[in-house]
Amino acid sequence: MIENENKYEIFQIPSQDHHVFIIETIDGMFDCIYCADLFRNGTIDHTSWTVIEEGELADEILGSHKKVYGEITVAEFESQACLMLG
Secondary structure, three states: OOOEEEEEEEEOOOOOOOEEEEEEEEOOOOEEEEEEEOOOOOOOOHHOOEEEEOOHHHHHHHHOOOOEEEEEEHHHHHHOOOOOOO
16 A cells, blocks of 8 residues: 555565565555565565466455555665566
């Protein structure tokens, strides 16, 4: 979820405790879910961000209780994530 237009909120869900997620919205509407791995020390592997396709996992993420893990600026996310954004 976007806390403001310049930052993404990073969160975890109970069933996926080795991953973190970002829900991207556009004009308040759901657009995309990103997922990244956590290292053993709890830091985020920013090179592992991937897009979660629509389906069972996306439904689980959207319907789960979310625990805020942190936040990242959109600029940081775009520079650190190795995504094929097109």
